[in-house]
Amino acid sequence: MSTLALAARDSRTMLRRNMRRWVRYPAMTVQLIGIPVIFLLMFAYVFGETLGAGLGGPSGDRADYINYLVPGIILMTVSASVQGTAISVAMDMHEGIIARFRTMAISRGAVLTGHVIGSFLQTLVGLVIVTGVAFLIGFRTNGNVAEWIAAIGLICLFSIALTWLAVAMGLKAKSVETASNLPTLLVLLPFLGSGFVPTDSLPAGMSWFAEYQPFSPVIETVRGLLLGTEIGTNAVLALAWTAAIGLFGYVWALRLFRRPPVR
Amino acid sequence: MTLDRPAAIAATGLRKAYGEQTVLDGIDLTVAEGTVFSLLGPNGAGKTTTVQILSTLIQADGGSISVAGHDLAADADGVRGAIGVTGQFSAVDNLLTGEENLLLMADLHHLDRHEGRRRTAELLERFDLTDAAAKAPSMYSGGMRRKLDLAMTLMGDPKVIFLDEPTTGLDPRTRRTMWEAIRELVAGGVTIFLTTQYLEEADELADRIALLDHGKIVAEGTSDELKRLIPGGHLRLQFDDPAELDQAARTFAGSTRDDAALALQIPSDGDVHSLRAVLDHLDVASIEVASLTVHTPDLDDVFLALTGRPAEAAEEAAGETAEKETVR
Ligand SMILES: Nc1ncnc2c1ncn2[C@@H]1O[C@H](COP(=O)(O)OP(=O)(O)OP(=O)(O)O)[C@@H](O)[C@H]1O
């Protein structure tokens, strides 16, 4: 078998291992998908009326706000899910079996690739559930098929990039308890961006940050594709951020993984 | 007899320090193919560190190493393909079942599905784990986990196996099962690098033994060679009558008497010459002896004599070990 075929096979084996572990230990998965659903419902029903009026949209009510909210919640689903990735990577690194893997002739990176693909699949499940709930509570889109495909494609790429970053954060963590610290920032970013309210409604300094942080252009692009709002340069910015985060996360993660193991 | 075989493990000038603390201070090791080599040493001597370096887990600060014919620095993957490691700390996946752990190893060794299942069943059977196959290792006893660990190591048919304290905490029967497994492997041509705290185990299994202390190999040789390095051998004469003991004590200068036990200890390395001389003396003086036993030093004596250290240093080391244990 060629090196590539072996790498694919080892990654598949590792993926299978991760899926089994999730089935045995589902509590975290449930929690990670639950959080964005709760935020969706809370923002829609508790604040929806007021925030909808503030948007100044066509009808200025809850229905408007739900439409505005969903792209942000979708991104929040992604970042909550990769927080789980960081925790499970950190947990895994403290398992003795990782030391065993390191002494075996396994394709380089297969352990991490297994984590990334597994997490990505988990994120997809979360996205389907969250989007389903969004439709149930009145999310309406005017995107056509091509726009939907583009939106899904961007969300997937962004998820994979963030997952690599989260893997590196999980490897970097000194303990399982601290593994969720860094990724918590990722969960907060949709709030400190255009996820829940337009950036120009934020205080000056924060509005500047919100405008230029990576989640905002992704959220704006998804919003544009699904709801027909203005996209402008956001699409290019979103792709550039995705590539940069993904590359940085990938290189950082591989580097950390080659470091001697923690005891 | 083992010297003319090619070396399965050859390391020269191995060095490793953790910060200020030098753990390995330039050690040389050669292990002939198809033999058992045992590394002994007090807690914290650096046995695990040595195993981790030789098994590609951590990098040495200096020295050259070749394992199974592959240079470790240039071809770590070559080394990994030839070795199996059962570390001091359990290396099983606690969320998978015992059987799934073995199947995982089969997949990672790229065995086909059928072969993987066959080998898994075989290994479960061999280590008496068939009944526990569907249970998670977190529900296993310490001995069962150890056996699963070794079974996982054997899945890839390694040529060189590192066993870091494989029988610590095992009951005598399970320990013997492990020894049996190790002997079978060696009979099949596998080379074993073994660390242990049970000197009897090294005595039983090892072709050669090295003692590691303060970062250096302080002694190396066969078990018999090591025992000859230190004094402590003696003959013990047992008497029925205190008068006979008195007379014997006068006859043998340098002997030590034990009045309570009616016994006399005469220093001797246990060879036939000195034994005959003692018997002759007893004959000439017509002393009645109830029984005679020959005591040769065992590896425990060797260990205690050669790794002896000043009380202060020993206490310090004991403190360190205790600390290390709680950290883990
Ligand atoms: N990752 C590490 N960081 C710092 N010091 C370490 C590390 N690993 C080991 N040491 C130190 O190196 C020394 C040797 O440790 P090692 O585990 O190799 O000893 P050992 O001979 O296997 O002991 P034991 O019989 O207790 O298993 C110890 O003093 C230990 O504290």
Ligand SMILES: [Mg+2]
């Ligand atoms: Mg050790």
